Amino acid sequence: MRRVAKLSAACIATAALAVTATACGSTSSDNDTNSSSSGDGKGVKIGLAFDVGGRGDRSFNDSAARGADKAKTEFGGGIKELTAKTSDTEADREQRLSDLAQAGYNPVIGVGYAYAASMTKVAAKFPKTSFGIVDSVVDAKNVDSITFTEEQGSYLAGVAAALKSKSKHVGFIGGVDVPLIKKFEAGYVQGVKDTNPKIKVDTQYLSHGSDTSGFASPDKGKEAAQGMLDNGADVVYSAAGSSGNGAIEAVAGKKGAWAIGVDSDQYNIPGLSKYKNSILTSMVKNVDVGVYDFVKSVHSGKPLTGTNTYSLEKNGVSLATSGGFIDDVKAKLDAAKKKIVDGSVKVKTTP
Incomplete structure (x- = not known):
């Protein structure tokens, strides 16, 4: 089960998804991390909008990354990662999610509560794209809100x-x-x-x-x-x-x-x-479990939606x-x- 939390911070303003890719793992809140794994045209194209710290924070973002990595290993495809800056504005977060969706990434996942408002807007603009948000709840037909107790x-x-x-x-x-x-x-x-x-x-x-x-x-x-x-x-x-x-x-x-x-x-x-x-x-x-479950559901053609809470009991x-x-x-x-x-x-x- 999933639960919505409110933990992520904003993503970075990226002019285009095709910007230079760098190695993941930066923990600097002021670094834009754009890393992508090219797929073989099959599987899933996962768009990850990380919280500040990004992949390599040894904590929250890394847990989300493990879930996406597991899904990529099992289903094939590729991952595009963008990492938030502490200086992000709401417009930056909205642009980041829009860029991922516009580039054909599906699902698009906002790792953290800071993406709630921007995802509400972007999900409405891309109704055929499945969105997931960790640590917050977004009430939209094409959004899976992944929360925890x-x-x-x-x-x-x-x-x-x-x-x-x-x-x-x-x-x-x-x-x-x-x-x-x-x-x-x-x-x-x-x-x-x-x-x-x-x-x-x-x-x-x-x-x-x-x-x-x-x-x-x-x-x-x-x-x-x-x-x-x-x-x-x-x-x-x-x-x-x-x-x-x-x-x-x-x-x-x-x-x-x-x-x-x-x-x-x-x-x-x-x-x-x-x-x-x-x-x-x-x-x-277990953010990794929530992310993996969501990607798996999109891959199977039956995307999870609503609020899915992961509790102590589960x-x-x-x-x-x-x-x-x-x-x-x-x-x-x-x-x-x-x-x-x-x-x-x-x-x-x-x-």
């Missing part, structure tokens, strides 16, 4: 943090203070407090409003995490895109401290391997167990999950 997975992250904290002081870093990231905060804080009401929780956002730089500024993430560590926190959970990589680096520099990753299982991300023994767990959000969100660092509290985490699934615990979506 981030608050439920974050609740479990909070339980784990509370059980593992020795200082009884933990932290949360959000990329941008938007409703989507507030869901992560709300679930995390509730999970901590339900486990131990006496634990202190520090919260900090890296950017605000339309400024999406908080999703692609590892230096800001590192500084925020260091501040929390200096104040006594020994577990830090980041929901901040590639900015979270900086937070993980800071945590790895303090003995006995733990980082909690997000979106991807960050313990297994090659670029973070030097810090993996400090990554307690990750709140995995394993749309979960806690990673890589490293075995939460094995000793597995029974308590399983009990917490059961209460959410059976409705005994209602997880808040706002702090």
Whole structure:
């Protein structure tokens, strides 16, 4: 099942899809990444409009990319990728989606909540193209809104943090203070407090409003995490895109401290391997599954539409167990999950 979230930021203004292709993997919010894989004329032509950070952010965008890559491997075809800038305007996002649709990419996927308004307009202009949006809901006949219950997975992250904290002081870093990231905060804080009401929780956002730089500024993430560590926190959970990589680096520099990753299982991300023994767990959000399901449905001729929510019950969100660092509290985490699934615990979506 799918769920709509609100997490992506804007895409970049591209004069034409035929602009020079560069290697994927840039994590600079100011770099335009246009990478395409030429297909054989068969399969599917997937248009991906990434959030800031793009492929290579080791988190949210990379998860979406895995889903598209899997679909391309199975069905053939090609992928065209465009990556957002923090300076994008609504017109930039609309142009990016329009360019992909005009060039014949189908489906066209907006990776992130920032594409909601632009997709509403563009989907109406290209009724024969199937659009997908991650982390937001667009009410249109040719749009699949892929959403997740981030608050439920974050609740479990909070339980784990509370059980593992020795200082009884933990932290949360959000990329941008938007409703989507507030869901992560709300679930995390509730999970901590339900486990131990006496634990202190520090919260900090890296950017605000339309400024999406908080999703692609590892230096800001590192500084925020260091501040929390200096104040006594020994577990830090980041929901901040590639900015979270900086937070993980800071945590790895303090003995006995733990980082909690997000979106991807960050313990297994090659670029973070030097810090993996400090990554307690990750709140995995299976964006790859949502993207793959959507592309598969388009390939089969029966495009998914409406709002498809991926919940904890459906394993749309979960806690990673890589490293075995939460094995000793597995029974308590399983009990917490059961209460959410059976409705005994209602997880808040706002702090």
